[in-house]
Amino acid sequence: xxxxxxxxxxxxxxIKAVSPYDANYPVALLRDNLKRTIDQAQxxxxxxxxxxxxxxxxxxxxxxGMKQGTxxxxxxxxxxxxxxxxxxxxxxxxKEGKLCAQLMQSDGKFGSKLGIKKxxxxxxxxxxxxxxxxxxxALQEQIQSIAEQIVTIDRSVRDVLQGQQNxxxxxxxxxxxxxxxxxxxxxxxxxxxxxxxxxxxxxxxTFQLELTMQSxxxxxxxxxxxxERGKKVKMIDERMSSINKAFEFIHQASLLRAAIYxxxxxxxxxxxxxxxxxxxxxxxxxxNAALLAQCDVSDTGEMAGLWNNRAExxxxxxxxxxxxTAKEKVFYIGFAEAENEAG
Amino acid sequence: xxQAKGCINKSCEANKKKLKYKSxxxxxxxxxxxxxxxxKKCHTQLLENEENVLCVRCSADKQDQxxxxxxxxxKAGGAVVAAVSLVVGVAGAFVRKK
Numbered sequence: 001x002x003x004x005x006x007x008x009x010x011x012x013x014x015i016k017a018v019s020p021y022d023a024n025y026p027v028a029l030l031r032d033n034l035k036r037t038i039d040q041a042q043x044x045x046x047x048x049x050x051x052x053x054x055x056x057x058x059x060x061x062x063x064x065g066m067k068q069g070t071x072x073x074x075x076x077x078x079x080x081x082x083x084x085x086x087x088x089x090x091x092x093x094x095k096e097g098k099l100c101a102q103l104m105q106s107d108g109k110f111g112s113k114l115g116i117k118k119x120x121x122x123x124x125x126x127x128x129x130x131x132x133x134x135x136x137x138a139l140q141e142q143i144q145s146i147a148e149q150i151v152t153i154d155r156s157v158r159d160v161l162q163g164q165q166n167x168x169x170x171x172x173x174x175x176x177x178x179x180x181x182x183x184x185x186x187x188x189x190x191x192x193x194x195x196x197x198x199x200x201x202x203x204x205x206t207f208q209l210e211l212t213m214q215s216x217x218x219x220x221x222x223x224x225x226x227x228e229r230g231k232k233v234k235m236i237d238e239r240m241s242s243i244n245k246a247f248e249f250i251h252q253a254s255l256l257r258a259a260i261y262x263x264x265x266x267x268x269x270x271x272x273x274x275x276x277x278x279x280x281x282x283x284x285x286x287x288n289a290a291l292l293a294q295c296d297v298s299d300t301g302e303m304a305g306l307w308n309n310r311a312e313x314x315x316x317x318x319x320x321x322x323x324x325t326a327k328e329k330v331f332y333i334g335f336a337e338a339e340n341e342a343g
Numbered sequence: 344x345x346q347a348k349g350c351i352n353k354s355c356e357a358n359k360k361k362l363k364y365k366s367x368x369x370x371x372x373x374x375x376x377x378x379x380x381x382x383k384k385c386h387t388q389l390l391e392n393e394e395n396v397l398c399v400r401c402s403a404d405k406q407d408q409x410x411x412x413x414x415x416x417x418k419a420g421g422a423v424v425a426a427v428s429l430v431v432g433v434a435g436a437f438v439r440k441k
Contacts, residue, residue, distance in 0.1 A: 225403060230410040232403035290390050294382075294398040301381075301388030301398070302351045 074101060074116055091116065168208045169245075172253045175201030179260055199260060206253045210280055213246040217288050220295055240296050247310070250280065286311035344396050349381035350374065351388060361386040 076084075083089045091099045092113075100113035175198045182194035216239045219225070225235040254277035261270035285292075289311040293301040302308065348364040350357040350371035357373040363386075364371070364378050371378055380389040382398035389395065395402060 220399070226406070230407050230414065232407050232410075233400060236400055236403055291399065294387055294389070295400055297400065299387070302353075305388070 168205050168212065169249050171201045171205035171208070172249050172256075175199070175205060175253065176256065179256070195260065195264065199257060202253045202257045202260075206250055206257070206276075209246040209250050209253070210284065213243055213250065214284055216243045216246070217284065217292070220291060221288065236295050237297065240292070243292065244296070247285070250277075254280075281311065346380040346389060346393070346396055347383045348378035349386055349388075350376050351379055352376040 080089070084091060092102065094100050094113055099116040101116055102110050102113050178194050178198035178201065182191050182198060185191040185194060219239055220236065225232045225239075228235050254273060258270045258273040258277075261267070261273055285307070289307040290301070293299040293305050293307040296306060299306040345366040348366060348368055349361065350364075350373065352358050352371065352374050355371060355374040355376060357371050362373075363381070363383065366380075368378055370376065380391060380393065381387065382389060382401050383396050384401040384404075385398060387398040387400075389398060397405060
C-alpha cells in the first residue's frame with residue numbers, strides 16, 4: 001500500500017489523501033507545492049513589511065500612528081560588539097541579571113540604571129529571495145489560475161494517453177520540447193537547466209523503449225505467440241508494430257541526444273551517446289535481424305531488406321572516442337596538392 | 344521437407360516472379376546469381392542452417408488455419424452429437440408411448 005500524503009486545496013482546505021501510486025498524485029503534488037509557494041511568498045512579504053516598518057523610523061512612525069515620545073538606542077561600534085561577543089569586555093548587569101546603562105547625574109555621581117534590550121538581527125533573507133518572494137506574492141492570482149487550469153488539462157490528458165509505450169514516446173517529445181525551449185531562452189541558468197532536463201527525458205525515453213523492444217523481441221524468439229489459438233499472426237503483427245514504433249523513437253531520441261551534446265561542444269558525451277546507440281543496434285537489432293525480417297510483413301529478408309539495413313546502422317565511434325580520450329591531441333593541418341598529370 | 348531456394352537479385356526475372364528452385368540448386372538459371380533458402384509461401388529469405396520451409400509468419404499463419412479447421416470441426420461435431428442425441432431422445436419417447 002502506498003504512502004498517505006496530506007494534500008491541501010489551492011484555498012488551503014484539506015482534500016482527500018492521495019497515494020504516490022495514484023494517477024492523481026502528480027497534479028495533487030503540484031497543486032500542493034503551488035499552495036505552499038504562495039503561502040511562503042505571503043509570509044515572506046509580511047515579514048519584509050514588518051522588518052521595514054521596524055527598521056525605518058518614518059515607516060515606524062506611520063505604523064504607530066499618533067503614538068509619540070522618545071526612544072533611546074544604545075549605539076556601539078562593531079569592535080565593541082565583537083569584543084562583547086568574544087567575552088573580552090562585559091556589559092554591566094543589575095542584581096537581577098539585566099543588562100543596563102548607568103546614568104551620570106549633574107553632580108558627577110552615578111545615578112539610576114536603565115535597562116538595555118538585546119535584539120538579535122538574523123539576516124536570513126538575501127536580496128534575491130526578497131525579490132522572488134515579492135514577485136510570487138504579486139503573481140498569486142495568476143498562479144492560482146494556472147493551478148486550476150492544470151487540474152483541468154491533467155484530467156483531459158489522462159483520457160488521451162494509451163498504454164505505456166505512449167508514455168515513453170511522450171518522454172521523447174518532452175525532451176524535444178524542452179530542448180527547443182532552451183534554445184530560445186536568454187537566461188543562461190534556466191537554459192542549462194532546460195538542457196539537462198531535455199537530455200534526461202531523452203535518455204529515459206531511449207532506455208525505456210529499448211527495454212520494451214527487447215521484451216517484444218524476446219516474445220518472438222521464445223515463440224510465445226504459439227499459445228494463442230487462431231491468433232498467432234495477429235499477435236506477431238502486433239509485436240512487430242510495437243517494435244517498429246519503438247525503434248523509430250529510439251533512433252530519433254539517440255540522435256537528438258547526440259546533436260544536443262554536439263551543440264554544447266561536449267564531444268565526448270556525444271561519442272558516448274552514439275556509442276550507446278551503436279551498442280544497442282549491435283546487440284538487439286543485428287542479432288535478431290533475420291527473425292525480425294521473417295516476422296515483418298513489409299520485409300523480404302534480403303540483405304537490402306528493412307531489418308538487415310537497420311542492422312547495418314552500426315556506428316563506428318571507437319576511433320573518434322580514442323582520439324577524444326587521448327592525452328596528447330595532435331592535429332595535422334595540411335593541404336592537398338593536385339597531381340601534375342604531365343609531371 | 345527440404346527448403347526451397349530463390350534468387351535474390353532484384354533485377355532478375357526469377358526474383359520478380361518469385362520462382363522456386365530445388366534445395367540442391369545453387370545458381371539462378373536466369374541470371375546466374377547464388378541462390379538462397381526462401382519461404383515456400385512468401386519468398387522471404389531464410390537462414391541457411393534453418394530447417395523450416397516456411398518463414399516465422401507463414402508458419403504461424405499455417406498453424407492458425409489448422410486451429411480454425413480443428414475448432415470448426417469441434418463445433419460441427421458438437422452440433423452433430425447434439426442433433427443425434429435429440430433424435431434418439433425423440434425416438435425413445437415415441438417407442439415408449441407405443
